[in-house]
Amino acid sequence: MMEKRSIVLMAALFLVLGAAGQKPTLDLGFTAIENESHLPLDSIRVMNLTQAGDTVLHWPDTVLSIFFTGINETGEAENAFRVLQNYPNPFSEHTVVSISIPEKDHVRIMVTDAAGRRLFISEPELERGLHSFRFIPGNEKLNFFTAQWRGRTSSIKVLRAGSHEPGEASLIYLGMQSPQIHAKSTEALQAFPFTPGDKLLYIGYAGDLQSGMTDEPDENHLYTLQFATNIPCPGMATIEYEGQTYHTIQIFSQCWLKENLNAGIMISGGQEQNDNGIIEKYCYNDEPDSCTKYGGLYQWDEMMQYTSLPGVQGICPPGWHIPDHDEWKIMEGAVDSLYKIGNPAWNNTGYRGYNAGTNLRATSGWTENGNGTDLFGFTAMPAGYRSSGSVFDLIGNSGYWWSSTEYLANYSYNRSLIFNNPGIRPDLSNKKTIGVSVRCIRDQ
Numbered sequence: 001m002m003e004k005r006s007i008v009l010m011a012a013l014f015l016v017l018g019a020a021g022q023k024p025t026l027d028l029g030f031t032a033i034e035n036e037s038h039l040p041l042d043s044i045r046v047m048n049l050t051q052a053g054d055t056v057l058h059w060p061d062t063v064l065s066i067f068f069t070g071i072n073e074t075g076e077a078e079n080a081f082r083v084l085q086n087y088p089n090p091f092s093e094h095t096v097v098s099i100s101i102p103e104k105d106h107v108r109i110m111v112t113d114a115a116g117r118r119l120f121i122s123e124p125e126l127e128r129g130l131h132s133f134r135f136i137p138g139n140e141k142l143n144f145f146t147a148q149w150r151g152r153t154s155s156i157k158v159l160r161a162g163s164h165e166p167g168e169a170s171l172i173y174l175g176m177q178s179p180q181i182h183a184k185s186t187e188a189l190q191a192f193p194f195t196p197g198d199k200l201l202y203i204g205y206a207g208d209l210q211s212g213m214t215d216e217p218d219e220n221h222l223y224t225l226q227f228a229t230n231i232p233c234p235g236m237a238t239i240e241y242e243g244q245t246y247h248t249i250q251i252f253s254q255c256w257l258k259e260n261l262n263a264g265i266m267i268s269g270g271q272e273q274n275d276n277g278i279i280e281k282y283c284y285n286d287e288p289d290s291c292t293k294y295g296g297l298y299q300w301d302e303m304m305q306y307t308s309l310p311g312v313q314g315i316c317p318p319g320w321h322i323p324d325h326d327e328w329k330i331m332e333g334a335v336d337s338l339y340k341i342g343n344p345a346w347n348n349t350g351y352r353g354y355n356a357g358t359n360l361r362a363t364s365g366w367t368e369n370g371n372g373t374d375l376f377g378f379t380a381m382p383a384g385y386r387s388s389g390s391v392f393d394l395i396g397n398s399g400y401w402w403s404s405t406e407y408l409a410n411y412s413y414n415r416s417l418i419f420n421n422p423g424i425r426p427d428l429s430n431k432k433t434i435g436v437s438v439r440c441i442r443d444q
Contacts, residue, residue, distance in 0.1 A: 025065050025066060026065070026066045026194070026217060026219075026220060027064070027065050027066075027220040028046070028064045028066070028200075028202075028217060028220065028221060028223070029220075029221070029222040029223065030044045030057075030202065030204060030222070030223050030224075030225060031222065031223070031224050031225070032204050032206060032211070032224065032225045032226075032227060033224060033225075033226055033227065033228075034226075034227040034228050035226075035228040035231065035234055036234055039206050039227050040059075040206065041059060041204050041205065041206050041225070042058070042059060042205045042206055042207070043056055043057060043058045043059065043085075043088075043204075043205045044056070044057045044202060044203065044204050044205070045057075045087060045088075045201075045202070045203040045205070045342065046064060046192070046200055046201070046202055046203075047200065047201040047202075047203070047342055048192070048193055048194060048198050048199075048200055048201075049198075049199045049200065049201050049214070049326060050195075050197070050198040050199050051193050051195070051198060052193070053192055053193040054087075054192075055084075055192045056084075056085050056086075056087045058085050064192075066192060066194050080100060080102065081100060081101065081102055081147075081149045081150075081152045081154060082099070082100045082154050083097065083098075083099050083100075083145060083146070083147050083154040083155060083156050084097070084098040084099070084100065084130075084156075085156050086135065086145070086156060086158050088205065091159075091160060091161065092160070092161060093136070094134050094135060094136045094137075095134070095135050095158065096132055096133070096134055096135070096174065097132070097133050097135050097145055097156070097158070098130055098131065098132045098133070099126070099130070099131050099133075099147050099154075100129075100130050101126045101127070101128055101129060101130075101131060101149065102128060102149075103128050104125070104126065104127045104128050105125065105126070105149060105150060106123050106124070106125045106126075106149075107123065107124060107125075107126050107147055107148065107149050108121070108122075108123050108147065108148040108149075109121065109122045109123070109124070109133075109145075109146070109147050109171065110145075110146045110147075110148075111135070111137075111143050111144070111145055111146075111169050111171075112143065112144045112146065113140040113142065113143060113144075114140070114142045114144075119138055119140070119143065119168075119169040120138075120168075120169040120170070120171060122171060124173070126176075127176060129176045130176060131173070131175075131176045132173075132174040132175060132176070133171050133172060133173055133174060134171070134172040134174055135158065135169075135170075135171055136167070136169065136170045136171075136172070137158065137160050137169050138167055138168050138169040139167070140160070141159065141160045141161075142157065142158070142159055142160075143157075143158045143159075143160075143169070144156070144157055144158070145157075145158050196218055197216060197218075198216065199214055199215070199216050199326065200214065200215055200216070200217060201213075201214050201326065201330070201341075201342060202214070202215070202223055202225070203341050203342050204225035204227075206227055209227055209252075210252075210333075210334075210340055210341055211225040211226060211227050211252035211253045211334070211341075212225075212252070212253060212330045212333065212334065212341040212342065213225065213253045213254070213330065213444060214326050214327065214330065215444070225252075225253050226250065226252055226253045227252060228250050228252075229250060229251050229252050229334075229376055229377075230249070230250070230251075230375070230376050230377040231249075231250050231377075232247065232248050232249065232250065233248035233249070233250045233255035233442065234250065236248055236255070236442075239257070239317055239320075241263065241317040242262075242263040242264070242279070242317075244262050244263065246258065246259050246261075246317075247259065248442075249376070249377040249378060249379075251331060251334055251335065251376050251377075251378065252334045253330075254327065254330065254331055254334070254441055254442075255441065255442035256331075256378065256439055256440070256441050256442070257320070257439055257440045257441075258377060258378070258379055259295060259379070260294060260295025260296070260381065260383060260401075260437040260438060260439060261295055261296060261298075261315065261316065261437075261438040261439065261440060262281070262291050262292070262295040262296050263279050263281065263296065263315055264278070264279030264280050264281040264296060264298075264315065265278055265279065265280055265281065266280075266281055266282070266283050266286070266288060266291065266296075267280045267281070267282065268286055269282050269285075269286055269386050269390050269391075269392055269435075270390045272299070272433070273298070273299045273301070273302035273435075274302075275301070275302075275306045279302070279315050280298075280302055281296030281297065281298055282296060282297040282298070282386045282392075282435045283296065283297070284297065284383065284384055284386070284392050284395050285392050290383075290395075293381075294381050294382075294383035294384075294395070294437070295381075295383060295437055295438070296437075296438070297383065297384075297385060297386050297435035297436055297437060298315065298402070298435055298436070298437075298438050299432060299433055299434070299435055300402055300412050300432035300433075301432060302315070303315055303322060303402055303438050304322065304404060308406055309404070310324040310325075310404045310405045310406075311323075311324045311327075311404055312404055314404065314438075315438065316438075316440035317440065319442060319443050320440040320441065320442050320443065321404070321440065321441060321443055322402065322403070322404035322438070322440065322441075323403055323404065323439065323440075323441040324403055324404045324405045325403045325405035325407075325413040325426070326405075327403075327441060328403055328413070328415055328426070329341075329346040329347075332346055332352075332353055332356045332424055333346055334376075335356050335359045335360060335375065335376050335378070336353045336354050336355060336356040336359070337354055337355055337359070338353075338354035338355070339352070339353055339354060339356075349425075349426060349428060350425060351418075351421045351423035351424065351425045352423050352424065352425070352426075353422070353423040353424055354422065354423070355422045355423075356422075356423060356424045357372070357417045357418070357421060357422050357423045357424045358372045358373055358422040359372065359373055359374070359375040359376060359378075360372060360374070360376070360378045360380045360417060360424065361373075361374065361380050361382075361399075361417055361419075362374050362379045362380055362381050365381055365382060365396065366382050366396065366397075366419045367382070367396040367397050367419050368419055368420065370382075370397075370418075370419025370420055380399050380401075380417055381399055381437075382394070382395060382396050382397055382398055382399045382417070382419065383395060383399050383400075383436075383437045384396070384397065384398060384399075384400075385398070385400050385430075385434055385435060385436045386434060386435030386436075387434055388431055388433040388434050396419075397418065397419055398416055398417065398418045398419070399416065399417045399437060400414055400415070400416045400427065400430070400434075400436035400437060401414060401415045401416075401436060401437050401438065401439050402414050402436055402437075402438055403415065407428060410431050410432055410433075411428060411430070411431055411432065412432055413426050413427075413428065414426070414427050414430060414436060415427065
């Protein structure tokens, strides 16, 4: 049984002004629950989605305090020689280890097992900066990764989980990052770029599970990551809105409406939706029963209620909002069995993922035996769409859902599922004037 331990971190923003040598800091904390019960975390990965860069916090050393002066600095953290904790850890096949080098010189890299036997040794010459390596272990489950530079030594413990094929330990150089440090973690002494207003992605790990959320922190905060899934959202199994009853579904740290939104007054597919103070919707083929079954179809501006702010409430119920592009990517990683949250695969265009689409599709209603497993209770239905030319098409074949994130003036990221592909696509080819489905996500 996993040792019950709490990762409850202090969360209070403090700006110390006028004190010599002190700078503004931001303290971020994390804890986890499964439904309503505490769940011990193994680690937390923090990724900066705005300007790239990430760091991993491991229990019990999990306090992330960030200096955010907004300019490059020199100092102890930048000049520190250190092996950063690998990610992921534990891992199944391979993991990434990074080494911070203050000045160019030869570095002795060694891998030993728990008994101290040397499994791998290398002495590359490395430039000043942060260097990353892919480490593939040999037969041992527990290894120690050690680097030596100018008489200094830094070491981490690397744990491999599960069964694996026997082989020899190897190390593959992935590249380096220049030592431009915009912000620093005071506790972990890891370079982490941050400027107020940046969007951060938090991924919590507990055993084989992971859960994620985003935020743009401007004050200290204690985040609670949820690990329950395929249950009604705790404390809110249903919601009444605009004369309709909606069920809710918890997918790790995200709470979604289980059904497509069906708010507003039906207008003809031959009309454009207008900013007239009334929520307007299309029903496929102008048939009200279609809205009852599949929900309404909405143009992007109508859904957003004529603003362009990502994550806005729009036509969603109070306390809920239109999911942005990054929230969709978190959900995709949460439901895919291969490409997890934060994986670069979710930045690809076209259908991506191993089985995210199959796991989201409903178990009935899709053409040509294209039904899904609905493994997480999202129950995605093939509602088709209303084209910019006022034509309805692809019901039973495909489903489309808006995000609140624009990528061009006349286009927005949306998601599409199709009956004959196990993946999910961030469809970029449809203009904001088409009519597609809307799912709402609960505010954090």
